[in-house]
Amino acid sequence: xxxxxxxxxxxxxxxxxxxxxxxxEHGFEPTTLNMLKEAMGGISPTSFYAAFGSKEAxxxxxxxxxxxxxxxxxxxxxxxxxxxxxVVETCLRRSVAMQTDAxxxxxxxxxxxxxxxxxxxxxxxxxxxxxxRANFDxxxxxxxxxIASGHMPPDTDAHANATLFSTFMVGIATSARDGxxxxxxxxxxxxxMASWSVCQPTEK
Amino acid sequence: xxxxxxxxxxxxxxxxxxxxxxxxEHGFEPTTLNMLKEAMGGISPTSFYAAFGSKEAxxxxxxxxxxxxxxxxxxxxxxxxxxxxxVVETCLRRSVAMQTDAxxxxxxxxxxxxxxxxxxxxxxxxxxxxxxRANFDxxxxxxxxxIASGHMPPDTDAHANATLFSTFMVGIATSARDGxxxxxxxxxxxxxMASWSVCQPTEK
DNA sequence: TCCATTATGTATCGCTCGATACGGAATTAG
DNA sequence: CTAATTCCGTATCGAGCGATACATAATGGA
Numbered sequence: 001x002x003x004x005x006x007x008x009x010x011x012x013x014x015x016x017x018x019x020x021x022x023x024x025e026h027g028f029e030p031t032t033l034n035m036l037k038e039a040m041g042g043i044s045p046t047s048f049y050a051a052f053g054s055k056e057a058x059x060x061x062x063x064x065x066x067x068x069x070x071x072x073x074x075x076x077x078x079x080x081x082x083x084x085x086x087v088v089e090t091c092l093r094r095s096v097a098m099q100t101d102a103x104x105x106x107x108x109x110x111x112x113x114x115x116x117x118x119x120x121x122x123x124x125x126x127x128x129x130x131x132x133r134a135n136f137d138x139x140x141x142x143x144x145x146x147i148a149s150g151h152m153p154p155d156t157d158a159h160a161n162a163t164l165f166s167t168f169m170v171g172i173a174t175s176a177r178d179g180x181x182x183x184x185x186x187x188x189x190x191x192x193m194a195s196w197s198v199c200q201p202t203e204k
Numbered sequence: 205x206x207x208x209x210x211x212x213x214x215x216x217x218x219x220x221x222x223x224x225x226x227x228x229e230h231g232f233e234p235t236t237l238n239m240l241k242e243a244m245g246g247i248s249p250t251s252f253y254a255a256f257g258s259k260e261a262x263x264x265x266x267x268x269x270x271x272x273x274x275x276x277x278x279x280x281x282x283x284x285x286x287x288x289x290x291v292v293e294t295c296l297r298r299s300v301a302m303q304t305d306a307x308x309x310x311x312x313x314x315x316x317x318x319x320x321x322x323x324x325x326x327x328x329x330x331x332x333x334x335x336x337r338a339n340f341d342x343x344x345x346x347x348x349x350x351i352a353s354g355h356m357p358p359d360t361d362a363h364a365n366a367t368l369f370s371t372f373m374v375g376i377a378t379s380a381r382d383g384x385x386x387x388x389x390x391x392x393x394x395x396x397m398a399s400w401s402v403c404q405p406t407e408k
Numbered sequence: 409t410c411c412a413t414t415a416t417g418t419a420t421c422g423c424t425c426g427a428t429a430c431g432g433a434a435t436t437a438g
Numbered sequence: 439c440t441a442a443t444t445c446c447g448t449a450t451c452g453a454g455c456g457a458t459a460c461a462t463a464a465t466g467g468a
Contacts, residue, residue, distance in 0.1 A: 027320025116231025209444025
């Protein structure tokens with residue numbers, strides 16, 4: 001795209017990754033321009049604003065980046081061919097594995113990067129809350145699909161079940177940061193999935 | 205104590221309550237001295253520091269205040285006489301009721317007030333994390349007690365069960381802020397408690 | 409070669425942050 | 439009364455915040 005002019009002196013893609021790690025670990029507000037510039041290789045403020053526009057614009061870009069990389073563990077929630085129970089269980093197991101992976105900050109950017117926002121930065125809280133609510137809706141639809149397919153009993157409370165699994169999922173982030181191991185969370189997922197009710201098998 | 209000198213011109217107890225509500229809603233860092241002073245009736249910086257010492261000291265005092273007021277919904281986790289399952293269920297139901305009560309900020313101060321802290325304010329994150337880990341330990345002991353009393357099967361994975369219920373509990377805060385109703389969360393608690401395994405009743 | 413374009417480096421901007429200095433006001437003890 | 443004590447109001451501190459001004463360097467196209 002940039003066909004003329006002085007070439008950029010740093011790797012924009014790597015800089016975006018560095019920003020994602022900072023926002024992931026500290027959250028939107030505590031991550032300062034100085035931290036970002038430093039992590040991007042000590043670039044100047046001019047370079048920063050030329051490349052990303054503003055801290056807010058960078059954050060929005062980082063969220064999108066997270067969504068299609070580490071955050072893609074929830075993509076399976078949109079699948080309509082796999083068995084719903086398998087969908088939710090796989091999502092939870094992938095979330096646990098991702099959030100406890102030491103190659104990046106512990107926890108979840110979507111759940112934790114904009115919890116403490118001043119009134120002037122509510123946009124960040126809203127961006128992430130919208131992501132989480134979309135995940136809730138996807139879980140809800142999976143439960144509905146499981147009921148429709150005859151696996152969960154017809155009188156199943158779909159909304160309550162979606163609330164249960166969604167609440168457990170967002171809780172993983174806090175538990176992981178508080179020191180819960182991947183193994184412990186995996187076993188907790190197994191217990192949670194055991195509460196995915198199924199129709200009583202007909203007597204043979 | 206203060207028997208001489210000019211009397212304080214504001215209600216320190218009410219000011220502490222106002223600070224708790226601010227930290228609860230916005231978190232430690234986004235809550236500014238100006239917001240605090242304003243909420244305390246427009247007191248001067250001098251009055252603030254004379255009464256509370258520093259923002260950090262005030263936060264520590266607020267956490268203690270929260271712990272013995274709204275946060276006391278987890279006190280039952282230390283009970284050793286009630287049936288463990290009833291203890292955990294009651295704690296979850298009280299947490300849901302408290303966190304969705306519109307008379308104060310939605311969610312949980314312990315879970316959410318220090319999620320986004322810069323390196324210079326890690327103390328806040330650690331103070332709250334310690335509270336949460338203490339709750340996990342208490343849940344763990346309840347599960348162990350239920351196993352010892354013969355309700356849960358002897359081969360029950362106590363740590364996994366504690367992780368499950370603790371993770372669900374901290375997740376309530378995020379779900380509540382994302383708009384989950386008290387009723388939906390109550391029904392989710394019912395579903396969660398159904399996974400509290402019990403020994404198969406002996407055939408009669 | 410000259411120019412338009414794009415990025416860069418340095419030096420700041422105005423603002424708000426948490427926290428203090430300093431003098432004065434209100435109370436009690438003697 | 440005076441003295442000691444405690445709190446208050448105003449003005450401001452140094453530091454860091456996000457963001458910008460301005461001149462300069464490096465590239466491609468005509």
